[in-house]
Amino acid sequence: MKYKKILPIIASSLLIFASCDDNLMDWEKDPDHGEVTGAELPLALVEKISRYEPLKNYTNFVLGNGIGVDLYMSDDAYRNIVNANFDEVTPGYEMKHGPMVNAKGEINFATMDAFVAKTKEAGLSVFGHTLVWHSNQNASYLNGIIAPTVIPGSSGSNSLDLTGLTNGTFTNWARNNPGKGITIVANSGLTSTSQAIQLAASATSSAAYNLQLTSPDVAIVTGHNYELSFYIKSDVAGKGRISFNASLTNQYPWKDWYNTGGSFTEAFVTSSQWQQVKIKLSASDFKVGSTSFKFNLDLGYLPNVTYLIDVNTLSVVDLDAASSIVNMISNGKFNTDISGWSKYNGATNALSLADASNAYEGNGAMKVINATSDASNQWKTQIHSDFTAKLTAAKEYTVSYMIRSEAAGSVRCSTTGGSAHYQGDQATSATWKLVEWKITASGDETGLNFDLGAAAGTYYIDNVVVTTGAASGGGSSTVIIDKTDAEKKLIIGNAMTDWISKMVTHYKTGVFAWDVVNEPMKEDGTLRNGTESTTATDYFSWIKYLGKDYAVTAFKLARQYGNSTDKLFINDYNLESRLDKCDGLIEYVKYIESQGATVDGIGTQMHISLTTDKAKIAQMFQKLAASGKLIKISELDVRLGTNSPTVVQQASQAEMYQYVIDMYKKYIPAAQQYGVTIWGVSDRVKEHVYWLPDESPNLWDANFVRKHAYKGTADGLAGKDVSLDFSGELVKKP
Template identity: 85%
Template structure:
């Protein structure tokens, strides 16, 4: 049955007609009715919208859509809308550093490879989003590579006589062949306050023994294994070995150095970076009846090399000596298991074993994940272990552990049994930290807890000791070495090159347009410099370490490793509301190009609302057009402040979508119009869990029904009211 100018019959309490134009009438929402959907718009408007062609039909420039790669791959209805209506897709998260880079800096391409294959089969292009940003980074990895180096102490109590070294007298040490000189230098060791042995080879040095320092005799126990270790570096590439006295069966045991071609080599190499040298002597290495041994540091292979050996790290350890520390916990090393530890409180997956890569030392660590920040209830994520025996009343114990977290965090220890004792909250970071807590036992303590509920995050714990007196018990304490600003710049620069080069190379034949730099500006139009808040776990400021030229480097790398014809964009938000920010971005583009980078286009995101200043919007387009660059509306959506908009709000949203597109086409010359990307598909909660929750900013409603905004967008793209060309009567379906 055909009808003309149909108005649906609806209870009068739900509808107030304020205009003869059915597109502008207001529809009040019954409090018990819920969200107004596209299906409930006036019938004539619904009929009109249903007869529109797919959006991409109405424009010649690129019409894009910012989408969730997972939704596209898993939701057929969602995928169908994207395929039918758009030319290009931008994966909203899955192509970013945080999504693709793991804790080792390795890139997992599979998700995006599968996504590109699926979109390509549907005839869609993919826009690369985004190479360099301060958010959505694997900040844990990036911070870890510039974190201070924490060097574990020796494996046990040092039995080597180093008193003469620390005194600077070399008492009991022999400088047999001093070369240019062997001396003790203050503040030259691993830390700024530690001593170092300085050994300089002569201009004619050629034999290992041409520069030789001999250690004192060390008493040994028959049948025991021993370890010699120290940290060494040199001003230029160097070479050294250890040789031994007559109590060893082989005075030159080529063992424990680098294995080249399947055989042990004689010497270790040195460089300008501190490195550990370690050699183990087994009982079979000693002659029968030996009661001591002596070793030589032989560094005379090469001429004109100056070596430094940190005095605090040169040690000989009896690996089979009785422990000097009695740990009241059965398992504090976590080498391959977390036996003895259990989750008292927290999520199901709160406690697990971390592999060696995330251990302080050894083959494992305890990993604890706390999902929710609750500063007043640290116990809500709580990991426990029983003591091997009750603590002795009146005795002081030291609780000692190493801890780090993937982002700034907080830890507190507590005891169980009797009256609990509580450690003060202790800050954690991405760097391993030695924490000690001293308690005087009441005799009722039954176990130890790690309370990690204060700050959400992932924590790694290793080397947990509860003992009387000093927890270290003889082994040398760990040493922390900060990297210099120059070292951090080099490391982060290399990380950027690794990331961009691999992304551009891998997608060279499938992605031809990229957001190279995202959101570089502060609201006042100045450049972000890394001093902004970094509380988010995925926040990392490239500019903090690489300076103003970080974007110059990024654009040069993208061009170097991509195609010469790739379109490379810089992208930012609020340019329509902060014209000073727009001006700042334009000036930064000029700066990038003055330094040799090439920026093809500028993206303006335009996450706007109905109240966004239209005059400023026009001025933004005019300013961007004046750059001569390609201009892209990169992330357009229009929020309404509710997930239950009235019909009038939907009509206003449609009009605003049309206005934005009209102004883009009016003020951006056709040759500079890269295109428009609509950010998101629908108002479904699946799309708005993190972005604009409880909102309705998109062109389809929560049920994938076209909204009034669909018509406004299509009319804007077409440059006219498309529905006026419809012929015949509207048909009720």
């Protein structure tokens, strides 16, 4: 390295020397960052550090930096430091499942595409972080796809007489073409205790009417519209239709069965999964003078198919029948808006309208975002609606509503007016839940509140009813169907395949190394099993549903859809403080490979402090070296326990950075040295909002001035005290 005789002190214009003292420099307050976090350093040391070259010039292995994508894209000074000093960058958050996957499971690549393009321009490579982890997941989406199926009850009373089905006699029902048989079977419907109609097609069945069950007469009211619906499944792929008697002008209607946007077909298809078939009959569909109609379940298209129809869900509802419920809330359906509801307490964005995808039924729901977690003050997020009239004194009312939350939550209702009523706290989850609360009115109640301040999170509320007596209105009840463990495993396995295949394929020409599996181990060296409790809204345990081989699958997928030369890593923390955890991770790698997958490398995060046991650091590297895998220090930082470190603390921090790199180079053979990634750039507050707040763990201080730790890191990479090679006199500021 060549140096000029005298070099100016670089770093920041915010460094101002207030006197002729050549040993100390004073720090000035930066209004953008608050108090400067660095301590006073000897001026001679500051000049030495300023003469060092960029860090990446001191090593032949990959030198990486864990960064914030937003900061890199928007902050020139931050980006310039990263570009000048590092070979590779690891996005700290933005490349994970949580920020990239939306509520529908779709991946938004826009942010990361722009980032990858920007880093390519600077000659940097991107390390993919991370494909499968339990944190920073879109847990709401993942939990949602395995949540129990909630089937709303019918919107009104059933006009169809089911007696002949429920008692098994088929009275008033006609088995016109029974195929192999049309029977009633117990415990085979949507729930384990519900009945089903079993219809079995014969080996020669080839026309719809070859397997046919005809309903009793269904009375109709002139001018009214009706809805026929039921849930059906089949043992193998099947096909069916609904046809009608002569009461309808079109006895064999073609229908847009699955709302595909105008693609009308004669028949619907069935599978081994329960699905709803629904058809609406307009008043104009009936012939003039008709007072009743019959329908046929025609399932004879295909041979040797056995169908099940849940008896409880087979219904015909008069959509125009007068409601038996007088709702004291003017808008409880939220199909078009949230009129009538207002925010009494809570954040600005607390109340909004959710679309149909987040509704229990219909076209919308009320969405409430609660930013607090105060179990004793539920009112801190409070949504209110006035009653349409005063409640009658001494009369009992039932308040009912459907609710779910994106994570575990809590809700309480209360009333306003002279005599307030308070419901007990109700637990909520990602599954829709029917909540009913009975109150005896005093007569001076004026409105209803939803009090959601107990547990932070996002809530969806639908079908709010306040009425005397029962709130169901005579329709069929809600049915909740839990998915089996096998179904959950299949669904989550497909979600993992979709996520990894799309990510690795999309970045096949821009990302060539990945953290495939992150933090799989417990502290004692055993494998996480998904039973660990957590209150985090972004927590999702893949292993809970996929078992021990979840990592096997992840590595196979990353290899299948990526490049054959991609470097695929497994990564964990505290390996230097818990050697049993290090041993357990190495054993798990052996297991993964015994199942046919290949793991290229092991990452050790090394978020350490000055008190971390140095002997254990050395032992960890020896153990990792013995694995034969590429070894990467993946997230190195050294915290000091303060954001205003002393000179001594900064010197100790520099020594610890150097020690870690020295031990890495000493014990990890050169062929196994993937490289070192420093986690974070500077001690600025904005870089530590979520990670190590009020700390000073990095190589640059809050003003982007190189710290003593910069020298320690550079000396470790170079394998010597680089400054001993400097020539020329130190500059003194007059």
